[in-house]
Amino acid sequence: MPRVLIAGCGYLGEATAGLFVTRGWQVEGWTRSTEAVQRLSAKSYSARAVDLSDRAAVMACKTNFDAVIHCASTRGGDVDLYRQLYLEGARNLVARFTAAKLLFVSSTSVYAQTGGESVTEESPAEPTHPAGRVLREAEQLALEHDGVVARLAGIYGPGRSFLLKSLRAGDAVIDPHNDRLLNQIHRDDAATALVLLSAQRSTRGEIFNVVDDQPIRQSECYRWLAAKLNRPLPSVGSLPAKRKRGWSNKQVSNTKLRGLGWVPQYPTFAEGMENSVLATYEL
Ligand SMILES: NC(=O)c1ccc[n+]([C@@H]2O[C@H](COP(=O)([O-])OP(=O)(O)OC[C@H]3O[C@@H](n4cnc5c(N)ncnc54)[C@H](OP(=O)(O)O)[C@@H]3O)[C@@H](O)[C@H]2O)c1
Incomplete structure (x- = not known):
């Protein structure tokens, strides 16, 4: 039976x-907190609290795995936290496993493009923000170790949609001067992509975008949701000028992932x- 570690x-x-x-x-699933381990205790797999940014804790792991997925998130935080979790975390995983x-x-x-252009894995990935540059370093590390990189679009799914949340909270804004194209992925489609990318041998040393078929303008999303939920349209205003990973505006392609047979x-x-x-x- 093949073994996989989901670190995060x-x-x-x-x-x-x-x-x-x-x-x-x-x-085996790792979380940072014991509370999260408790929550996972009813699952049909084992869960442990292991801080993957702690080299000693990772090295102390006794089990070996065929595949290791670095899937942990800082949930915000500054660039130092990014470095600890994404880059040092990845370093610790390759050192142990x-x-x-x-x-x-x-x-x-990591794609900083702002012109609404189509973006593939071959396109420049030159983030202007420090957090994005840390992600690029961690990607590079994984590739140098013959690993695979999955670049995920904004995740939504049951219980999670920032667009729906902000519409319901009444703080959604349509900014006609910054009506970006949003690239998104349903959680369950992201999960099938991660399983496929882990299991297929040919993905080693490769980067794959994990995104649905159709980028959508932010205003279009809000209009669709407002009509569906019978709510007023968000007001017109200005979005904050700065954002941690930077504002971008692009259409991310999933052609390479679909080429592996992935169907969202x-x-x-x-x-x-x-x-x-x-x-x-x-509702
Ligand atoms: N959310 C998005 O829209 C989005 C977009 C692009 C890429 N991604 C990437 O997708 C991945 C999954 O995101 P998600 O939304 O599923 O994140 P999430 O729900 O916030 O879950 C993050 C997991 O990582 C664990 N974790 C955090 N720090 C850890 C540490 N030091 N050691 C071990 N485990 C740690 C957390 O444990 P606790 O619960 O105990 O804290 C939690 O289980 C992340 O790599 C994220 O960067 C997300």
């Missing part, structure tokens, strides 16, 4: 762990919202 068994990690179990893998295939979960925020269950935001997310929200 949170919103996406948990969905991915469940999928691996159904495919016959033996799974020398024989495993490392999958580093990165972000499409929710190819558009509307389909994901309609068929999965809205049913789980109390």
Whole structure:
């Protein structure tokens, strides 16, 4: 039975762990907190609190794995925290699990393009913000160790959609001067991508964008949601000029991932919202 470590068994990690179990893998999930381990205790895989930015704690792990997925998130924080978790975390994993295939979960925020252009894995990934540059360093490390990099778009799914949340909270704004294209991915489609990228041999040393089929303008998302939920449209205003990973405006392509046979269950935001997310929200 192949073994996988999900280092960062949170919103996406948990969905991915469940999928691996159904495919016959033996799974171990790591979280930072013991509270999260408690929450995972009813699952059909083991969970442990191991701080992956702590070299000694990672080196003390007794089990070996075929695949290791770095899927932990700082949930914000400054560049030092990014460095500790993403870069040092990845370094610790490659130091301990020398024989495993490392999958580093990165972000499409590394593409700083602002002209609405189409972006593939071959396009420049030159983030202007320090947090994005740390992600690039961690990506490079994974590639140098023959690992694979998954650049994920904004994750949404059951219980999570920042657009829906801000619309419901009344703090959504439509900025006609900054009506960006949003690139998104449903959590369950991201999970199938991570399983595929871990299992396929040909993905070693490669980068893959993990994004649905259709980028959508922010205003369009809000209009769709407002109509669906019978709520007023957000007011017109200005979005903050600065953002940690930088404002970008681009259409991220999933052609390379689709070339592996990956088929998203929710190819558009509307389909994901309609068929999965809205049913789980109390409207
Ligand atoms: N959210 C997005 O839109 C988005 C977009 C692009 C890429 N990504 C990437 O996708 C991945 C998954 O994101 P997510 O939304 O599933 O994150 P999440 O729900 O916040 O879960 C993060 C997980 O990482 C664990 N963790 C945090 N620090 C850790 C540490 N030092 N050692 C061990 N575990 C640690 C957390 O444990 P605790 O619960 O105990 O804190 C939690 O289980 C991340 O790599 C993130 O950067 C996310």
